[in-house]
Amino acid sequence: MSGVLAGQVAVVTGASRGIGAATAALLARAGARVVRVARSLPAQPKTGFIDLPCDLTDGTAWRATADRILSGIGPPSIVVSNAGAFLMKPLHDTTQDEFDAQVDINLRAPFAVARALLPAMRTAGRGTFIHIGSVADHSAYPDNAAYSASKYGLRGLHEVLAAEYRGSGVRLCLVSPGPTDTDVWSPIDPDRQPHLPDRANMLRPADVADAVLFVATRPATVHVDWLRLGPA
Numbered sequence: 045m046s047g048v049l050a051g052q053v054a055v056v057t058g059a060s061r062g063i064g065a066a067t068a069a070l071l072a073r074a075g076a077r078v079v080r081v082a083r084s085l086p087a088q089p090k091t092g093f094i095d096l097p098c099d100l101t102d103g104t105a106w107r108a109t110a111d112r113i114l115s116g117i118g119p120p121s122i123v124v125s126n127a128g129a130f131l132m133k134p135l136h137d138t139t140q141d142e143f144d145a146q147v148d149i150n151l152r153a154p155f156a157v158a159r160a161l162l163p164a165m166r167t168a169g170r171g172t173f174i175h176i177g178s179v180a181d182h183s184a185y186p187d188n189a190a191y192s193a194s195k196y197g198l199r200g201l202h203e204v205l206a207a208e209y210r211g212s213g214v215r216l217c218l219v220s221p222g223p224t225d226t227d228v229w230s231p232i233d234p235d236r237q238p239h240l241p242d243r244a245n246m247l248r249p250a251d252v253a254d255a256v257l258f259v260a261t262r263p264a265t266v267h268v269d270w271l272r273l274g275p276a
């Protein structure tokens with residue numbers, strides 16, 4: 045495969061739909077071999093992808109998947125830790141289980157992904173590791189406590205790991221998108237909520253994928269540590 049990422053292996057979590065699917069497709073078009081990780085990947089993978097179905101909140105399943113990546117394919121040169129879930133509820137309607145589920149997929153799972161893949165990338169001495177955060181990782185919105193707490197936590201994880209890996213050849217970047225038109229908004233129906241942006245005025249998943257490709261294709265001497273993007 046030719047392209048700017050020819051010869052590179054990229055791992056994209058949450059690649060079955062939305063931002064992750066758009067990112068996996070764009071990285072593949074740029075020439076990368078793309079490992080897609082999510083719970084609901086098709087049984088028959090599309091050409092150009094290596095599909096490894098996995099529930100990232102299941103630590104045992106993820107460790108087995110990471111072993112398959114590292115021993116079968118080798119350390120990736122690009123990781124997009126994107127899998128996540130959204131919850132919009134006021135505090136008094138948010139159950140402890142809902143809070144825990146947000147933290148599980150938006151913070152514990154990214155820690156596990158980083159823990160499994162970053163040391164091998166450091167040994168290889170190169171790579172780009174991208175967390176997909178959110179505007180809610182640095183701005184407070186009402187009815188967003190569980191999601192925002194998990195994403196602020198993710199930003200903290202990113203900042204520490206970026207410091208820890210500085211100089212190793214592995215660059216870490218936090219990409220923090222604003223509202224993006226994906227399935228996460230379906231239970232909320234933003235077009236009927238005056239205080240939320242209409243879907244037509246949101247980012248497209250392809251806009252976030254473009255930002256990821258930009259970060260992953262900077263010269264090795266350039267480190268984009270945080271990229272925030274939102275609708276104009």
Ligand SMILES: NC(=O)c1ccc[n+]([C@@H]2O[C@H](COP(=O)([O-])OP(=O)(O)OC[C@H]3O[C@@H](n4cnc5c(N)ncnc54)[C@H](OP(=O)(O)O)[C@@H]3O)[C@@H](O)[C@H]2O)c1
Binds near residue numbers: 098
């Ligand atoms: N949409 C927005 O407005 C927006 C804005 C800022 C940031 N983000 C962030 O962008 C990322 C992607 O969001 P999206 O809008 O594209 O959401 P989406 O369309 O719902 O996609 C979420 C992806 O995560 C995967 N996933 C969820 N739970 C998983 C689990 N336990 N194990 C493995 N994979 C899991 C899903 O796959 P399966 O269900 O098949 O497992 C799916 O591929 C998230 O981190 C989100 O917080 C979104």
